[in-house]
Structure formats: C-alpha cells, structure tokens
Amino acid sequence: MPELPEVETIKRSLNRNVKGKRIKRVEVFVPRLIKNPDSLRSFINSLRGRRIERVKRRGKMLILELDKGFLAIHLRIAGGLQYGKREERARLCFLLDDGRWLNYMDARTLGEIRLVDNTESLDFLKRLGPEPFSYSYHTWYRQLQRSRSKIKAFLLDQQKIAGLGNIYACEALFAAKINPFRPASSLTLSESKNLLTRIKQLLRKAIKYKGTTISDYRDAEGKKGKMQFSLKVYQRKNMPCFVCGDIIQRKIIAGRGTYFCPTCQK
Numbered sequence: 001m002p003e004l005p006e007v008e009t010i011k012r013s014l015n016r017n018v019k020g021k022r023i024k025r026v027e028v029f030v031p032r033l034i035k036n037p038d039s040l041r042s043f044i045n046s047l048r049g050r051r052i053e054r055v056k057r058r059g060k061m062l063i064l065e066l067d068k069g070f071l072a073i074h075l076r077i078a079g080g081l082q083y084g085k086r087e088e089r090a091r092l093c094f095l096l097d098d099g100r101w102l103n104y105m106d107a108r109t110l111g112e113i114r115l116v117d118n119t120e121s122l123d124f125l126k127r128l129g130p131e132p133f134s135y136s137y138h139t140w141y142r143q144l145q146r147s148r149s150k151i152k153a154f155l156l157d158q159q160k161i162a163g164l165g166n167i168y169a170c171e172a173l174f175a176a177k178i179n180p181f182r183p184a185s186s187l188t189l190s191e192s193k194n195l196l197t198r199i200k201q202l203l204r205k206a207i208k209y210k211g212t213t214i215s216d217y218r219d220a221e222g223k224k225g226k227m228q229f230s231l232k233v234y235q236r237k238n239m240p241c242f243v244c245g246d247i248i249q250r251k252i253i254a255g256r257g258t259y260f261c262p263t264c265q266k
C-alpha cells in the first residue's frame with residue numbers, strides 16, 4: 001500500500017511532468033472510483049479544459065490543484081498515477097495538451113477520486129493528524145502520553161500521525177528499538193523523541209529511494225522503488241535480525257501483521 005514516501009515520490013514526479021498542463025480529454029473505465037460528484041458526466045465535463053497548477057500531498061492523499069477546483073486522489077491499496085503513454089490497464093486516464101497521458105492505475109480498484117471546489121469539504125483531510133515532518137517533539141510526546149493504544153496501533157492511526165502505514169510503522173519501531181506491543185503512553189520523553197527522529201530519518205531515506213515496491217507500487221514514470229532492499233524487519237518473519245541474530249517475529253496488532261525483533265525492541 002502506498003504510504004507517505006510513495007505518495008510523495010509520485011507527487012514530485014507529477015510536479016515535474018504535468019504541472020501547467022491542460023486536461024484535453026477524460027476517459028473513465030471504472031466509474032465507481034469516482035466518489036464526487038455523483039454524476040460521471042459532470043465529473044468529465046468539469047475536468048475537461050482544466051489546467052493542473054500543482055500537485056500536493058497530505059498524508060497518503062494526492063491533491064491535484066486545478067485552475068478551478070481540486071482533484072483529490074486516495075490511492076488506498078494499489079492505486080498509482082503514471083505519466084507518459086496511454087496505459088492499457090488504466091482505470092481512468094487524462095489526455096494532456098502535450099499529447100501525453102496521465103493514467104490512474106489500480107489493480108484492486110479500491111482507490112477514491114473526488115473532484116471538489118475546495119479541499120475544506122474533504123472530511124478525510126479534516127480528521128488527519130499532523131505530518132511527521134511538522135510534528136514538534138513536545139506535541140508528539142503529549143499525544144503519546146494521552147493515548148490508550150499500543151504504540152504500533154498509534155503509528156497506524158492517521159488521526160494521530162498522517163502518512164505512516166504498516167511497512168514504515170514496523171521499520172520505525174525497529175530503528176527506535178521499541179517493542180510494538182508497548183502502550184504509547186509508556187514511552188519516556190527520550191524514547192518518544194528518538195522515535196520521532198527515527199520516523200523522519202526513515203521517511204527521508206524512503207523518499208530518496210523512491211519508495212518501497214513489494215507488489216503493485218510504481219512511481220509516476222512506471223519504475224519500481226528501491227527502499228525494499230533497505231527494510232530491516234518488514235516481511236522478514238523467521239529470518240535472523242540484522243543486528244542481534246535473533247529470529248524476527250510476526251504478531252497481529254490492530255489487525256495488521258507486525259514484524260519485530262524480540263531482543264532488540266524493548
């Protein structure tokens with residue numbers, strides 16, 4: 001599932017490739033992906049002729065700012081955007097005024113696309129917690145202290161911190177040497193600072209490596225990321241820990257398979 005680094009990678013690439021271009025034609029092959037407006041005809045007519053001013057990201061959501069309105073895209077499990085030739089498997093595509101295509105790809109067709117007049121109308125955005133890079137240590141520690149969740153569940157909660165998913169939550173806890181089962185409120189001030197620092201380091205590195213490709217994820221040029229080669233615990237069940245040699249375990253927390261080293265993570 002695309003998390004913050006993957007969505008950020010797509011955003012940066014789109015800003016290089018589609019910024020300032022106009023949408024000439026819209027083709028929709030899976031209408032149920034469009035959650036707003038209700039009328040498909042109105043969605044298509046409103047988008048035709050619009051110019052893409054810039055592409056933004058908030059949490060795991062991509063927002064194409066148009067000369068009139070915003071196209072908000074939640075990629076969910078397997079969504080992605082690719083710029084270039086027209087893709088056979090696109091679920092939705094836009095012909096741009098440079099003659100190239102912006103394709104919305106989604107093997108699972110669980111993504112959500114909304115065309116809105118202003119982003120204030122998006123309930124999802126209202127509920128999102130702070131971006132990892134803009135969290136202050138003080139606020140972060142206070143949020144952890146208030147929580148009644150396990151730290152792993154806290155990291156996955158988009159209302160607490162926006163953009164982390166299962167991969168980077170597992171990896172951040174390993175990097176910070178914190179056991180995923182611990183209550184968030186049990187972290188000391190120095191542990192909580194260290195965790196936030198590790199989260200930021202990990203995300204920066206993952207953005208530099210253009211994300212993690214385990215199955216579907218591709219960047220906006222159709223290329224795989226390289227961060228999967230730097231993961232330390234995710235999907236390494238029963239394999240030896242790179243640090244201590246103990247066996248990596250997998251346990252379910254908040255419905256998600258959680259990978260950790262029982263020796264390194266206290």
Ligand SMILES: [Zn+2]
Nearest residue numbers: 241244261264
């Ligand atoms: Zn270990």
